[in-house]
Amino acid sequence: MSIGKSRNPELSTNIPDGIKSDYFQPLEYGDPATYFPVLGKIIDEAAANNPDDVAVIDIDEKEYTFREIHEKIDKLAAGFLETGCTPGSKICICMPSRVEWEIAFLAALKVGIVVPADDWVPPDTTKYIIDHAGIKHVVCLAGKAEELVNSGVQDVTFITVEGTTGDSISFKELVSKAYPSEMQEKLDGIMENQATTDTVFILYTSGTTGRPKGAMLTHSNIAYNMSETARYLEMSRVTNDKVHCSPPFSHCFGNIFGIMSAWYSGIPLAIMDKFDPRRAVEQISRLELTITYGTPTQFRKMLPFFEDPAIYKNRTFRTGIMAGEPCPPKLIKKLAEDVGSDIRVIYGLTEASPGTNCTRATDPPEKKWTVGRAYRGSVVRIEDPLDGEPVPHGEEGEVVIYGPGVMKGYYNAPEKTALVTSKLGGLKTGDIGIMDEEGYLIISGRIKNMIIRGGNNLYPVLIESRMMQIPEFLEKAESIAIVGVKDDMYGEEVGAVVKSRKGDKPWSPQEFIDICFENSQGDNPLLSHEEVPRYAFIDDIEIPVSGRNKVLKNKLTKRVIETVQERNIQKTKPTALQK
Template identity: 25%
Template sequence: MSPVESTTIPQLLANASQAFGDSPAIVDGGRRIGYRELDRLRQQAAYALLALEIQAGERVAIWAPNIWEWIVAASALHSVGAVLVPLNTRMKGSEAAFVLRESGASLLFSIGEFLGVDYPRQLDGEHLPALRQIVCLRGSAADCLDWAEFLALGRNVPAAVLARRQVAVTAQSLSDLLFTSGTTGRPKGVMTEHGQNLRVVRDWSEVVGLRQGERYLIVNPFFHSFGYKAGWLAALMRGCCIYPQQVFDVEQLMACVARERINVLPGPPTLYQSLLAHPERSQYDLSSLRVAVTGAAAIPVQMIQRMRDELGFATIVTAYGLTEACGFASICRPGDPPELVANSSGRAMPGVELCCVDAEGRRLPPGQAGEVLVRGYNLMRGYFNDPQASAEALDADGWLHTGDIGVLDEQGYLRITDRLKDMLITGGFNVYPAEIEQCLLRYPGLAQVAVIGIADERLGEVAMAFLLPTPGRTIEASAVLAWCREQLANYKVPRRVQVVEALPLNAAGKVTKNVLREWAAAAV
């Protein structure tokens, strides 16, 4: 069977091993892994999971940067019918613990130390009743199995046991549980299945035009659907070679492109802006670059033109997606003019429908702004253990209500114009003001808090917080920001804070954030 015909992730790895043999699958530093070896490592890790008595349907989390072991661990847990729960590496211990508790994860793959942080130790003191074991993919930590010890556990597990478990995994089996925040600020676990994910990955990689043997540098984090599904899953399906990058460092990225002759480089607009602006760019040979896929923020037409003229990309497309839609909803097509690429998020993926509706749910004609709805095979099964939120997001006619405001043109190209949910996007990461507001309200002496997004040249948008102290209290903005850095992932931390004597309210007593945006603009 061809890899593109695979309906489960273990099947994909096995088929890719047969199709691509010893051609390179992953290059990570000094480690080069072929497709056949990758499949062997996947099975070895799967045997170890069986030795740990991981059952079908159990949730297994991964909290680590982009490394080859991440892919092996994920494909192994998929092979035994477990459900992947990726954790954002920027999360603090309490944030990660919330997701682990909500998902009921029984096993955690982590990294011993990364960027000066001991990840397992961040969970000390957290109540995690379901978590039985932590495995360090690299490095070591107290009370954790290291990677070699973990792999050794599976030596005596019969091959027939794994074979039975793999056969039991079907296209309808849950593959992952990706947590995403909503307007309430409470993260919800999005349930998606093997078959729908592989179908959308097949369609996405076909539209983008991934070619066997191409070298794919993945800067987008594996914990996000962009780095996971449009990243390593798509690369393995098409026989590409994956180059994981743990952190976004422009000089390291350019050096890798030049040295390894990288062809495919998706990422948020910030990535390409950083490349174009770098003073040393001319010292690196970037001529191998062919495919760029971006989105998540407005893009100047001039940037698209410069990406073609100065960076040499032949294919540049923008896209729009949500975790609730397996990460994919619309995409431009190769050959679309720069103005369309810059000013739209493309048209619906194959087999997917888009429409815009008014406040009463009536479908709007082209050119009129309304809430964007998505329908198709790519929609989530629902939110984990949250039927009420699932019913609010997915209506009786099968439409997903995205909370985004957009306009469709006559050709079906979508332009996102606003967000009902007030979400902002910082360097490609979704940031939800309600989550930051809830955190800030725990700070002593604050009566009320409101968070908005403000423009940032490098990151697109960043958070700004307006703080109303309780009567008689004095609040120091610097102290609040220092406290936020201890409580929140760094991309969520407000970049500006303003202490106010009153917040603007509407007749219903809700903060009018459009007024706050005017205040923020006037203060620049």
């Protein structure tokens, strides 16, 4: 295979001198992650190697081979060129996960820059992304095109699925059309002139605290991440692996961990357009899928169906990725013991393309509750958020990423890029973490969400994780969200907002607080005294989440404070401390 400009032998040395630790794992010269062609050629190679194997299982469970999908990819790429795209053009995909999403995504990688957009957000958010990125082509459902036009989107070519509207062009027609051979030659020429350092993705963050920012990822960023992720999951055609993907394709969880890792490995990807726990487990069993991805909340919802032998008949689910929220050790243990799945916990963020840390199959049991060690070729360092100096093992600081997965920056936002760049050029994540002496990372929380109670720094994400290790809560709570509530004496108190599995209020606020207090006592308490909440809302306040299932902490904090004020709710002490 000719790789043109795509060789990138310096990838493994993309780390400042002097910061590699004793547990740094280098990428060796010639390793696949250091010697990749551009993504379009990876797609071509996968199709050439596995032409008659199943590549995609669509939402209706219709199967498509690599040859069938590859033909549609090249036809759509030619269609992009025919309708005005040029090398480097930005192509937005805005629709639910489905086979057309994957085809559009892989075709766009060959021609220009992909800009995924969540299909569930308000149209003005999508309009902002289209305007900010300078997008001229949008692939979407016909109804979404009408919605975007009505919101003021102009001068855009719409390529629509499930019909057409106005001046839109039919997706179906473009992937069915016969193109002259010169068009394929033009497409090959475009890929030959691409370099691995070229931007190929602009992934806009969710923007829960303001306008979304577009993280620019390169061919090499994604090639590095997809190959390392596939390696840690031991994806293989030899073992008949098949991936189940419920995270949306508009998120890096879906498009890089899902689509790209599966294509790189030459294995099928089963698509879910909307997460439903029972349907997910039924599909995993029926199709004998071996790998699945999800958040802890999604795995908690699937667990009862995995434990039901009438639903989960074919026990093929051997591993997967759990990420996006604190991952409770007892949930990971139950999946291992009751379901037979050795889950990998991954830490990362969009700006790191996305994975940076992962637990391994060889990790000792006591390390399974961490987020693992850094990917090979990367350094994850804990730094003082004020001066950027490294902090000792076992002490909290900001998690900073160095290595080949780090983005080029935010698109058209140098000032925002500067805010997340460390003095040595690393990516400042805004997460608080602790590194042990063996290089395992523990995430404590977010700097901006920290609660300060009586001078003590408390991290909601860590409290949430510890609470979900309490057996009563693991069994009956679907989710727990921790926020700070202003307090005259201590500055802030801990407030817990709980959503139960059945919505039946299994505890009163007093009972919930008492259980927390009980778990703050003894020799090995799960919670510190300061972490025991003084406010608890059980199925009483809706926990707002984004379309990507992230808790909107600012909105939730506002709701809690308003509820406390409107109802004149007073602090609740544990019963044992009441006199």
